[in-house]
Amino acid sequence: MKDAIVIGGSRGIGKAIAEALKSLDMEVIQTSKNQLDTSNLDSVKKFATLHNKTDILILNTGGPPPKEFFSITEDDWLKYHNQLFLGFCILLKNIKINDGGYVFLISSNVIKEPNSKLIISGAYRSAFSSVLKVLSKDFAKKNISCINIAPGPINTDRTKELIENVDEFQKTLPMGRLGEPEEIGNFVKSIVQNNIKYLSGVVINFDGANSNYVF
Amino acid sequence: MKDAIVIGGSRGIGKAIAEALKSLDMEVIQTSKNQLDTSNLDSVKKFATLHNKTDILILNTGGPPPKEFFSITEDDWLKYHNQLFLGFCILLKNIKINDGGYVFLISSNVIKEPNSKLIISGAYRSAFSSVLKVLSKDFAKKNISCINIAPGPINTDRTKELIENVDEFQKTLPMGRLGEPEEIGNFVKSIVQNNIKYLSGVVINFDGANSNYVF
Amino acid sequence: MKDAIVIGGSRGIGKAIAEALKSLDMEVIQTSKNQLDTSNLDSVKKFATLHNKTDILILNTGGPPPKEFFSITEDDWLKYHNQLFLGFCILLKNIKINDGGYVFLISSNVIKEPNSKLIISGAYRSAFSSVLKVLSKDFAKKNISCINIAPGPINTDRTKELIENVDEFQKTLPMGRLGEPEEIGNFVKSIVQNNIKYLSGVVINFDGANSNYVF
Amino acid sequence: MKDAIVIGGSRGIGKAIAEALKSLDMEVIQTSKNQLDTSNLDSVKKFATLHNKTDILILNTGGPPPKEFFSITEDDWLKYHNQLFLGFCILLKNIKINDGGYVFLISSNVIKEPNSKLIISGAYRSAFSSVLKVLSKDFAKKNISCINIAPGPINTDRTKELIENVDEFQKTLPMGRLGEPEEIGNFVKSIVQNNIKYLSGVVINFDGANSNYVF
Numbered sequence: 026m027k028d029a030i031v032i033g034g035s036r037g038i039g040k041a042i043a044e045a046l047k048s049l050d051m052e053v054i055q056t057s058k059n060q061l062d063t064s065n066l067d068s069v070k071k072f073a074t075l076h077n078k079t080d081i082l083i084l085n086t087g088g089p090p091p092k093e094f095f096s097i098t099e100d101d102w103l104k105y106h107n108q109l110f111l112g113f114c115i116l117l118k119n120i121k122i123n124d125g126g127y128v129f130l131i132s133s134n135v136i137k138e139p140n141s142k143l144i145i146s147g148a149y150r151s152a153f154s155s156v157l158k159v160l161s162k163d164f165a166k167k168n169i170s171c172i173n174i175a176p177g178p179i180n181t182d183r184t185k186e187l188i189e190n191v192d193e194f195q196k197t198l199p200m201g202r203l204g205e206p207e208e209i210g211n212f213v214k215s216i217v218q219n220n221i222k223y224l225s226g227v228v229i230n231f232d233g234a235n236s237n238y239v240f
Numbered sequence: 241m242k243d244a245i246v247i248g249g250s251r252g253i254g255k256a257i258a259e260a261l262k263s264l265d266m267e268v269i270q271t272s273k274n275q276l277d278t279s280n281l282d283s284v285k286k287f288a289t290l291h292n293k294t295d296i297l298i299l300n301t302g303g304p305p306p307k308e309f310f311s312i313t314e315d316d317w318l319k320y321h322n323q324l325f326l327g328f329c330i331l332l333k334n335i336k337i338n339d340g341g342y343v344f345l346i347s348s349n350v351i352k353e354p355n356s357k358l359i360i361s362g363a364y365r366s367a368f369s370s371v372l373k374v375l376s377k378d379f380a381k382k383n384i385s386c387i388n389i390a391p392g393p394i395n396t397d398r399t400k401e402l403i404e405n406v407d408e409f410q411k412t413l414p415m416g417r418l419g420e421p422e423e424i425g426n427f428v429k430s431i432v433q434n435n436i437k438y439l440s441g442v443v444i445n446f447d448g449a450n451s452n453y454v455f
Numbered sequence: 456m457k458d459a460i461v462i463g464g465s466r467g468i469g470k471a472i473a474e475a476l477k478s479l480d481m482e483v484i485q486t487s488k489n490q491l492d493t494s495n496l497d498s499v500k501k502f503a504t505l506h507n508k509t510d511i512l513i514l515n516t517g518g519p520p521p522k523e524f525f526s527i528t529e530d531d532w533l534k535y536h537n538q539l540f541l542g543f544c545i546l547l548k549n550i551k552i553n554d555g556g557y558v559f560l561i562s563s564n565v566i567k568e569p570n571s572k573l574i575i576s577g578a579y580r581s582a583f584s585s586v587l588k589v590l591s592k593d594f595a596k597k598n599i600s601c602i603n604i605a606p607g608p609i610n611t612d613r614t615k616e617l618i619e620n621v622d623e624f625q626k627t628l629p630m631g632r633l634g635e636p637e638e639i640g641n642f643v644k645s646i647v648q649n650n651i652k653y654l655s656g657v658v659i660n661f662d663g664a665n666s667n668y669v670f
Numbered sequence: 671m672k673d674a675i676v677i678g679g680s681r682g683i684g685k686a687i688a689e690a691l692k693s694l695d696m697e698v699i700q701t702s703k704n705q706l707d708t709s710n711l712d713s714v715k716k717f718a719t720l721h722n723k724t725d726i727l728i729l730n731t732g733g734p735p736p737k738e739f740f741s742i743t744e745d746d747w748l749k750y751h752n753q754l755f756l757g758f759c760i761l762l763k764n765i766k767i768n769d770g771g772y773v774f775l776i777s778s779n780v781i782k783e784p785n786s787k788l789i790i791s792g793a794y795r796s797a798f799s800s801v802l803k804v805l806s807k808d809f810a811k812k813n814i815s816c817i818n819i820a821p822g823p824i825n826t827d828r829t830k831e832l833i834e835n836v837d838e839f840q841k842t843l844p845m846g847r848l849g850e851p852e853e854i855g856n857f858v859k860s861i862v863q864n865n866i867k868y869l870s871g872v873v874i875n876f877d878g879a880n881s882n883y884v885f
Contacts, residue, residue, distance in 0.1 A: 094332075099330070106321055106326075111317055114309075114312075115314070117309075118309070118310060135370075136370075144370075147374065147669075148367040148370045149367055151369075152325075152367035154884055155351075155359075155366045156309070156354075156359060158884040159309065159354050159355065159356050159359045159362065160309055161879040162356065162844045163356070165843075165846075165879040166844070166845075168845065170879075171879070199806070199807045199810035199870075200810045200813065200867070201810075201811070205868070208867065208869075211864040212861075212864070212866050212869060214864070215861065215866065219856040219857070219859070220856075221856055222845070223850070223877070224874070225844075225845070225878055226844070226877070226878070226880070227876070227877075228884065229869070229874055230872045231869055231872070232868070232871070233867075233868045234806040234810040234815075234816070234870040237568045237570075237667070238667075239799055239800050239803040239873065240782055240799070351670065352670055352883050352884065353882040354882075354884060362884075370669050377629045377664050380629035380631075380663060381630075383630065385664075413595075416595075416596070423652065424653075426649040426650075427649070427651050427654060430645035430646065430649045434642070435641075436638055437638065437663075438635070438661060438662070439661055440629075440630070440663055440664040441660070441662070441663075441664030442659060442661070442662075443669065444654070444659055445656070446654055446657070447655075447657075448595060448652075448653045448655055448656075451656065452883075453882075453883045454585050454783070454792075454796070455782070524762075524808070527763075532756055536751055536756075540797075541751075544739075544742075544747065565800075566800075569800045569803055570804065571808070574801060578798070578800045581799075582793040582794055582796050583793070584796070585780075585781075585784045585789075586789060586792075588784055589739065589784050589785065589786050589789045592786065593786070670885045
């Protein structure tokens with residue numbers, strides 16, 4: 026493993042993953058929204074032309090502001106269809122993952138438990154999780170592992186926007202705290218560092234025992 | 241229950257549901273692709289203007305021709321995003337479901353077990369399943385039940401297109417046969433006829449014991 | 456369909472199913488705990504000797520009183536292993552289901568979302584759900600359908616024991632009410648009445664849109 | 671992290687985990703079936719008296735020989751209920767997990783996709799997965815993480831017993847090979863080594879992209 030591309034790598038979970046991979050002496054391209062806006066397909070295509078292969082691709086992007094179903098406009102759907110789904114498809118189609126590499130998707134626990142505020146996110150992240158599952162079987166032939174990490178409540182700017190009183194909210198969580206972006210960063214790093222390859226085609230909840238479904 | 245709208249009601253499962261509901265003396269609008277093409281949002285909006293309320297809405301539409309991920313074009317994604325996802329969102333936003341009514345989604349077992357040939361279908365049907373789940377909680381307040389039926393191999397023209405040798409294929413199935421569209425039609429009818437309302441927010445596999453996952 | 460056996464048929468959901476099937480002019484054996492105690496394997500075996508075939512078998516039984524993990528005794532585990540799991544296995548092994556028949560399991564939504572109070576119930580009902588899934592494939596060859604109904608909060612004595620303030624609790628539910636046992640009874644009846652056979656190997660949440668997981 | 675107990679640690683996956691943890695300079699007690707037979711509750715209780723606390727507990731045990739449902743005896747059920755379920759419950763009840771520790775369960779992909787040969791294993795491993803999920807919420811308060819790893823086809827003696835022609839079988843797998851026990855060992859090690867704690871209450875398929883369900 027020599028190089029990695031981290032989409033949405035300028036802050037939050039993406040940044041933490043980028044930092045963790047850099048500690049392995051990897052060359053890491055970490056994009057901010059200015060450099061690569063996944064809601065803009067031209068931006069996506071241009072990026073994929075400039076960076077057309079990698080060992081590790083981290084697909085990570087923020088979600089839309091909370092909106093109830095009946096106030097979501099057609100433009101909202103189309104924008105986030107690009108940002109959360111189609112942009113990632115184009116990246117995967119155009120960036121060659123080197124043999125033995127990794128694709129990590131940072132999705133969200135809303136792919137299993139959607140909610141009324143994050144309905145767009147739940148929908149399109151589910152959709153892309155389905156795509157990645159299928160691709161994991163193709164990629165397996167080239168020893169490329171596809172790992173879908175579905176974070177629960179993590180200590181990011183995003184969470185602070187979504188949750189009114191974070192201190193109170195933390196008390197309701199099984200661990201009494203939000204997860205730290207660095208925990209996900211270290212998890213990704215530990216998989217790469219130990220060259221764990223048979224972990225593929227999997228959705229991994231990363232939520233501090235917060236979700237209620239077993240399977 | 242007096243009237244129903246069956247999208248994709250001119251053949252296959254949609255037609256069988258429409259016929260079953262008509263046997264309950266309901267007034268049924270069943271659309272063919274000529275009358276309502278869910279891949280065309282103008283067509284969808286026009287339809288929703290003409291038919292802006294109903295007791296029962298059946299969301300049903302065919303899927304795309306089989307295509308592997310790396311040959312799917314941006315236009316393919318956009319077309320089927322309309323057909324399998326956005327068109328349904330617009331219908332739900334614009335057609336009022338009368339209190340005590342029903343929304344049935346005819347999705348597919350690919351929402352749980354996607355496959356490389358039906359990757360588009362798996363993605364967008366998962367996405368809409370997520371949306372309907374969220375909406376089921378809102379609709380519950382008005383005693384409207386949302387039921388997602390996920391058919392496995394059913395005896396439709398579609399299946400004949402997808403499966404090369406249907407006779408051989410049937411022998412591999414637990415029941416030794418495809419499901420009949422009428423079985424789904426009768427299932428929908430039986431729910432409506434018996435006014436079963438507490439069945440809501442649920443995905444029901446309808447696949448003759450073919451799938452392998454328990455939950 | 457001429458006859459049915461309803462285990463735990465003297466009250467609650469079991470009774471409602473028994474009544475619904477009787478309305479189809481079926482001969483229904485409905486057992487109370489006095490007649491058949493599924494926690495007592497001798498009782499189970501004796502019953503299965505006397506009633507060794509049927510068209511429809513309804514596997515239904517109450518759960519244990521709420522207990523946290525660290526206060527559950529070995530005897531508790533063993534008793535409810537019999538009641539919720541092994542007794543049902545013995546019934547299925549010894550009662551012949553006639554060709555074209557049905558097996559309905561009334562499990563619980565705790566098979567997907569267990570909780571600390573109902574940990575025994577969650578465990579053994581999950582286990583039996585797994586068994587029934589496997590058997591559904593064998594039974595399919597004889598056109599016998601296996602349907603696992605997983606009720607959420609239903610208006611039974613059991614629920615009143617578990618929930619302190621039922622009136623307050625109901626207000627928190629999406630439909631603003633508990634489900635009625637008759638709704639499940641009618642659902643079972645409607646499947647049998649319409650001879651819906653391709654619905655098999657399935658878990659059907661019956662919870663008024665209360666659960667949060669999509670799939 | 672100073673010490674670990676690995677149940678079933680004398681061969682296969684258990685041994686690989688024990689070796690991996692030892693490479694972290696941990697003191698590891700790894701039990702063979704002679705030392706601790708989880709199908710024998712006396713053996714389990716005696717062990718838990720001698721070893722009544724640990725930082726890391728690895729719950730791992732072999733499964734029963736393949737048997738179809740109708741040939742499983744009551745004694746089979748009771749034996750493997752002990753081995754795969756009740757023995758683990760007794761261990762968890764009697765061995766104190768130190769604050770900040772870990773419980774790893776090595777279950778199997780049959781908890782999601784049971785099959786007719788491994789019906790006992792599917793049932794009781796599902797049941798214990800349900801228990802561990804519930805406990806993960808309690809343990810979270812003490813910063814103890816509970817992680818359920820559900821292996822697919824791994825290169826163990828067990829797999830060689832179950833699969834007739836392993837070479838042919840490997841060709842059917844997405845990665846063209848079985849997983850190695852060391853991969854799971856390294857995975858467990860990497861989590862412990864990096865002190866990843868927010869990963870808890872989760873089932874992680876470890877199957878080389880072999881399973882078909884997304885979620």
